[in-house]
Amino acid sequence: MPAASGSAPRHAIEVRDLVKHFGPVAAVDGISFEVAAGAVTGLLGGNGAGKTTTIGMLMGLIVPDGGAIRILGRDMPGERASLLERMNFESPYVDMPHRLTVRQNLTVFGRLYRVAELKARIAELVGDFDLGGFVDRKAGQLSAGQKTRVALAKALLNRPEVLLLDEPTASLDPDTADWVRGRLETYRAATGATILLASHNMPEVERLCDDVVILRRGRIEDRGSPADLLRRYGRGTLEEVFLDVARGTRADGVDPNPSPSEVSP
């Protein structure tokens, strides 16, 4: 793993006692974790576990009710504007403007991120992500796989030091998904970027992530490296570990996280 620069903080992302309620629902309920500079960390959890809310708070899109976030050693959302120049984001749930061509979209976002030598950077990404065949086609006319490649190219336009990915390979065929994972590995190896990856794809998490944070009902249920989790849960795949956590069961019969009603007073 490429080392972070000498002056960079040891942790690219630090989250302390983060809380977010939506009405009576605790979407995120006092979570703390950190992501080492240059590491890839997976954020796992079932639907409604708090992954997207956490990412929203990390990007400054949602204001936490409590707790603190530091990214690259700076306060988020206090220094949101300057931090976002050093970060980027990709999700299949957010689109690029459909009526703009791929090149026009990359030009607009490149200028928003004030990318130096933008034409050359776009040409580089068009080559890296094999966009040449449709770079002058409107984004709305692309297939799901092509859209994902364009969205990833946009996410890497500013060579982000911190990259947040929300289910980057959702709805992609296995070949395209594998290709995307390969591009992420290449980018990380080349730049030492820190990546936080929310995903439901367990093989993807096993392949890409150094560390995994498992959320359930807004709380961290467990964390560790994929190998560590497999060993501790006595399972062969991360998917089995995920099911154990989601259902509150383990191979050895021990309930690692009993619900409050099951806890003895």
Add this chain to the structure above:
Amino acid sequence: MSTPRGPGGFSLTRVGAMVLRYWYLLSNSWPRAVELVYWPTVQMLTWGFVQLYVAQNSSFFANAAGLFVGGLLLWDVLLRSQQGFAFAFLEELWSRNLGNLLMSPLRPSEFIVSLMVISMIRLAIGMLPVTLLAIPLFGFNVWGLGLPLAVFFANLVIAGWAIGLVIIGILLRQGMGAEALAWSLMFLLMPITCVYYPVTTLPAIMQPIAWALPTTYVFEGMRAIIVAHTFRFDLMATAFAMNAVWFAVAIFAFYRLLAAARRSGSLLQQGE
């Protein structure tokens, strides 16, 4: 990279990026550009013929040619500046692009300035041909108003932006459910702000409401020029003062609504 930067990190490069984004949208879609000209033209033709008919049967209107067409053109400046502002923002909701923008370094102030610029561009595309068409068809040259036209224009555009700001604040907070406001809110003003008739026409109880709108002073000022050939500086000064208050309140409301949206998580839901 050397880029123009202003106080507080305000970036003209990012403003330019957003203007370019909307320019691409217009230039990629000719129906959008045609739509900008279509409605002002239809409205101008309708009211122009009404004016011709009334003028043939009334000496007052015969001597005050341009009252209806002038009112309509100025109303369209107000309406189009608001809609140009709000619709450009709606494009982000329609294309599910808002999440990308809100998670980019784009600051709200830069977003607002870019919406102002694009509303001016849309206004120019929509209104220039119509104002020129009114000269041969109905003998009304709005450009002949000279300096007062610039004053009228500035007041109406500022009022349109103020209303547009509040609308996009509500859209951020409430989502697409508030989309109808962008289309319809301005029409609530139309009868009260006295586009085609003097304030004295309104029932006495409604007249204070009319005078609370900066736009009313513009339409009264226009009638003063067309009917009495007098530029009412007092009306325009009041309009500017009221617009300054309106715009300040709109900025405040927008930032409060944006903050509320960040707290409620509604920005994330819109992004998805």
